Amino acid sequence: MLTLYSNQGSGNCYKVRLLLHQLGYEFETREMDVVAGACQSDEFKAINPAGQVPALVLDEGMVLCQSNAILLHFADETQYMAMDYFDKSLTYQWLFWEQYSHEPALAVARYSMHYLGQSEAEDPRLPMLWQKGYQALDVMEKHLCDQDFFVGNRYSIVDIALFAYSHVADQGGFDLAAYPKVSAWIDRVKSQPRWKSMDEI
Amino acid sequence: MLTLYSNQGSGNCYKVRLLLHQLGYEFETREMDVVAGACQSDEFKAINPAGQVPALVLDEGMVLCQSNAILLHFADETQYMAMDYFDKSLTYQWLFWEQYSHEPALAVARYSMHYLGQSEAEDPRLPMLWQKGYQALDVMEKHLCDQDFFVGNRYSIVDIALFAYSHVADQGGFDLAAYPKVSAWIDRVKSQPRWKSMDEI
Structure with a gap:
């Protein structure tokens, strides 16, 4: 097990x-x-x-x-990984981008506000985290303009990785109202077979 | 080209x-x-x-x-990538760790001090970056206690990735004197066939 x-x-x-x-x-x-x-x-x-x-x-x-x-x-070798050679490399690209440019903003702001209950007065990093996080969301919004998922136009581990902190971005002080493509993609991920919420699994 | x-x-x-x-x-x-x-x-x-x-x-x-x-x-499919299935997964692990826990400390401290010429007085993040960077170097030192390279006991892209900022750590205010295993590994990387310094290529 x-x-x-x-x-x-x-x-x-x-x-x-x-x-x-x-x-x-x-x-x-x-x-x-x-x-x-x-x-x-x-x-x-x-x-x-x-x-x-x-x-x-x-x-x-x-x-x-x-x-x-x-x-x-x-x-690896499942429907959740790109099959095409270059799409595999793009999968790596987006996964590294998520850990370098997305998670360190969205997850850290969420940890500070949602778990430690801090405000801007208590955590002076928050404005910088919001700026960096909105830049990441801008990149996602632009990428989703002409495709439903991030790589190979089908649901994959890139969507899972980016969904994890995007769908709870509000808990870190982010407002997704200006991100209709990201918001629609979040709903699309939630409608995948066997999808479960963070609380359910 | x-x-x-x-x-x-x-x-x-x-x-x-x-x-x-x-x-x-x-x-x-x-x-x-x-x-x-x-x-x-x-x-x-x-x-x-x-x-x-x-x-x-x-x-x-x-x-x-x-x-x-x-x-x-x-x-992929060269001598610089692990061949064993699980070693490939460990390659991913170390590459993500490098971008999340190593580079954001060593590279950011180096950028601040070496490129922007800032001191601790001008960049209050430096002590935190040093602390985080030494934690990363501790992880490397421990891992190298009983092996010459990071994955599969041979030179691979994991060594290239970790070498990039480790070998210029001093430019970010780090002292490698207390890291004999990391220092010996740095020399080992430099002795690889066709190795070139940052200035040469």
Whole structure:
């Protein structure tokens, strides 16, 4: 049985849970209290020295970390991964972009506001995070102008990765009213077979 | 002919130039003045809407961005990519870790100090960047305790990716004296066939 060290509210962990569920895998989750510092314990660092969730223990005992690496591992040769050679490279491109230019803005603003309950007065990084986050949403809105999904015009792990923090962007102070294409794509992801919300899995 | 929109001093761009050189590809570079904002021009954003280098225009006119995605694209089925199935997944893991937990500390501190000439008084983020960067170096030092390279015990794109900013860490205020394993690995990378320094390619 796969064992996933996970946090219920983490978008990065949700990505993995959603793909595993859509693929029909069974897995056990070990809930990690990130805010309380559970990921920094010696016990957990023996599993993932980087001290981050998600961390997935495979049946053979090997450990795989980094949400998007886990997505690539399980999506390989399934309908959730691009088949075309160059589309595979574009999949990598968007997954790296998500972790570098999207998640560090949307997820960090959400963590500050939604989990730590901070306002702009308490977290002076928030205006900069909003600026960076809206730039990321601009890139997504433009890309979705003439296609329904991010790569190869079909639902894939790129959509799962970008959906994770986009669909809860409001919890980080973002307003998606000016992003009709992103909003329609969020609804499109939610209508995929076996889709489950962050709270359901 | 491949056309690489690149910046000479950028570690992310150097990764791509080094792999292409080691693989024997010929490519043209278009030097982009990142500090002067060249990546934010409308002309460049027509090539990469995310406004980032490296951006590589392939022979067929298609554009691929994100340094580690470009590494994965060109390393596929070469000696620079792991062959074993799980080692491929670990390759993804380390590449995402580099972009999330390593580059945002080492590269950003280097950019601030080396390119903008800022001190701690001028850039209050520096102490936090040093703390995060040393945590990343700790993870590397530990991993290199019992292996010469990061994945599959041979030189691969993971080493290229991590080398890019590790070997110039001093320019961001980091001292590698306490990292003998990382320092020895840096020398090991420099001794690889067809290795070239950042200034040479």
